[in-house]
Amino acid sequence: MSIPAVEVKNLTKVFRTGLYKDYVVAVDNLSFEVKAGEVYGLIGPNGSGKSTTMKVVLGLMAASQGEAKVFGLDSGDIRARHEIGFLPENPYFYKHLTGTETLKFYGKLCGIRGKELKDRIAELLEMVDLENAAKRRLGGYSKGMLQRIGLAQALIQRPRLVILDEPTAGVDPMGSRQIRDLILKLRDDGVTVFLCSHLLEQVQEVCDKVGIIFKGRMRREGPLEELISIEDQTAMTLEHASPELLKSISELVEKDGKARLVETGRPRTTLERLFISIATQKHKASKDE
Amino acid sequence: MSKESAEKEERIAPADRKVPLFSLGRAWIIARGTVTQLIRMKTLYFLLAFALIIVAFGNFSLGGTAAKELSTIKRACFGAMDSFAWMFAIISTALLIPRDQEDRTLYTILSKPVRRMEYLVGKLIGVLVVIGVFLALMFVVTSMILIARQSSFIGDELSAMDQNSRMSQEQRIAQIEFIQRQGFRFELGISAIASFLKAAVIASVTILLSTFASSSLFTIVISLLVFLIGHFHSLANSFYKYHSGDNIIVQMLLKLVKILIPDFQLYAFSEGIVMGGAVIYPLVWQMGLITVGYLVVFLMLSALIFVDKEF
Numbered sequence: 384m385s386i387p388a389v390e391v392k393n394l395t396k397v398f399r400t401g402l403y404k405d406y407v408v409a410v411d412n413l414s415f416e417v418k419a420g421e422v423y424g425l426i427g428p429n430g431s432g433k434s435t436t437m438k439v440v441l442g443l444m445a446a447s448q449g450e451a452k453v454f455g456l457d458s459g460d461i462r463a464r465h466e467i468g469f470l471p472e473n474p475y476f477y478k479h480l481t482g483t484e485t486l487k488f489y490g491k492l493c494g495i496r497g498k499e500l501k502d503r504i505a506e507l508l509e510m511v512d513l514e515n516a517a518k519r520r521l522g523g524y525s526k527g528m529l530q531r532i533g534l535a536q537a538l539i540q541r542p543r544l545v546i547l548d549e550p551t552a553g554v555d556p557m558g559s560r561q562i563r564d565l566i567l568k569l570r571d572d573g574v575t576v577f578l579c580s581h582l583l584e585q586v587q588e589v590c591d592k593v594g595i596i597f598k599g600r601m602r603r604e605g606p607l608e609e610l611i612s613i614e615d616q617t618a619m620t621l622e623h624a625s626p627e628l629l630k631s632i633s634e635l636v637e638k639d640g641k642a643r644l645v646e647t648g649r650p651r652t653t654l655e656r657l658f659i660s661i662a663t664q665k666h667k668a669s670k671d672e
Numbered sequence: 673m674s675k676e677s678a679e680k681e682e683r684i685a686p687a688d689r690k691v692p693l694f695s696l697g698r699a700w701i702i703a704r705g706t707v708t709q710l711i712r713m714k715t716l717y718f719l720l721a722f723a724l725i726i727v728a729f730g731n732f733s734l735g736g737t738a739a740k741e742l743s744t745i746k747r748a749c750f751g752a753m754d755s756f757a758w759m760f761a762i763i764s765t766a767l768l769i770p771r772d773q774e775d776r777t778l779y780t781i782l783s784k785p786v787r788r789m790e791y792l793v794g795k796l797i798g799v800l801v802v803i804g805v806f807l808a809l810m811f812v813v814t815s816m817i818l819i820a821r822q823s824s825f826i827g828d829e830l831s832a833m834d835q836n837s838r839m840s841q842e843q844r845i846a847q848i849e850f851i852q853r854q855g856f857r858f859e860l861g862i863s864a865i866a867s868f869l870k871a872a873v874i875a876s877v878t879i880l881l882s883t884f885a886s887s888s889l890f891t892i893v894i895s896l897l898v899f900l901i902g903h904f905h906s907l908a909n910s911f912y913k914y915h916s917g918d919n920i921i922v923q924m925l926l927k928l929v930k931i932l933i934p935d936f937q938l939y940a941f942s943e944g945i946v947m948g949g950a951v952i953y954p955l956v957w958q959m960g961l962i963t964v965g966y967l968v969v970f971l972m973l974s975a976l977i978f979v980d981k982e983f
Binding site: 438441442443444445461462464465467468469470471472473474475476477479480484488489491492493494533536537540546 | 689691698701702705708709712713775776777779780781782783784785786787980982983
């Protein structure tokens, strides 16, 4: 059995506040496991303990009780950091550095040097579609660009686990789509992705497994398909169906006696998909001109 | 990373990786980043302003004898260099760490295989490199001004002496040597080094404060207070001794202050050098060692707080 990428066991994090030793329980006896190679989404409202859990996994915070392990190592162990790439929520990297300089800085911190680093930077800039902005200072980057350069810095040392905190927060639909595509590409490359978000639709699009956290406790957890499917209902989408065919189907359902037709109608696209398709068409048209 | 080396990396299990207790290389990467950050924060304008002030000051005619005028220029220039060094040390150090924390840049740095001590040492080295380079440049500008004014004064003095035929050759040489003593000497560099050492100590104190302070403003104010109190150690000592005699509580309090707050008056030896005094090299070495001692103590204290700090 392979070692899990992340293993959180009975994690509790308590924050002391004020001089009178008041305390807040941010995470309460939380346990979950992220298998190597899967995309795991920890979802919950603001203040539910997602970021605290993430910080404990990253070793930026110590657990009050319980433990967090990354590929079998205690999360506080510096050796575990070689395996982790992290993109914080709303990252503000050094604004005075260019895209290339930023990646060079983080690459060197991971011990990568010379041609190896140069090649990796070029590869990542291409991957996050920032080749044209490589020499521009980060102070002039848009939010989506910052998020993408952030993702590139997280991947600089080829980590086996990527931790993303609200990766699409504040990013426009196009930028958001690019980030989701990158997450899917990472999964295809065998990288484990652990992401925290409260943007449920986006989590649904990329995650294999989801944990729902509320007030520091895990409320439900499991493979996405299991969690969101309604067990006693079946959906059927038809193309070019004539009114006669639809009538026959309805009659068949009625005849069955046990089955019930809950809803018929035209499936709808989302506003986001519509926006992306229009924007992509416009982008292609302007390129052709 | 090439494909081959990436594959090789993959074969290394996390538990088998060797991470040194302290990597000077990683600290140096942080230091280089800090230098770039400070330079791109347009701190070079400080240097330009200093150069303009010194050039303007060097061209004023202050009145009095040549030696007195040279001495005044020297004191003003080295005083400005010293003030620049400690002010820059406090402000830049107080801004760097809290800003990294506020911008979450610290999260991304510490989530890489970087030890917190390496981060602190890197930041300190970065600030000290900038101060060192700036002080060296300021010293060059000051020296050029001093040399220019010195030659002009000597030229004037020689022509005045030529008109005064009653002066003997020995008297003429003594007069020129007297002016030269107040002008440029390589030993003046020791004074710049003393300013650097003092700045290094206050920068390390500021690092310690910024590891637990909640804002840059708080760090700057407390660092300034520490710097101020650090200049009155001996004065406070004699004052309290005079008024409280052998009161144990006062004695303990004084010892505590002496331990917690560095004695910046120790670096006042540089003023004597600027005034034309001789350099006592054993004292310079001793000051260097004391500075290293202060740096080690304050960095260790900073690390003790910073290692367990939660972000």
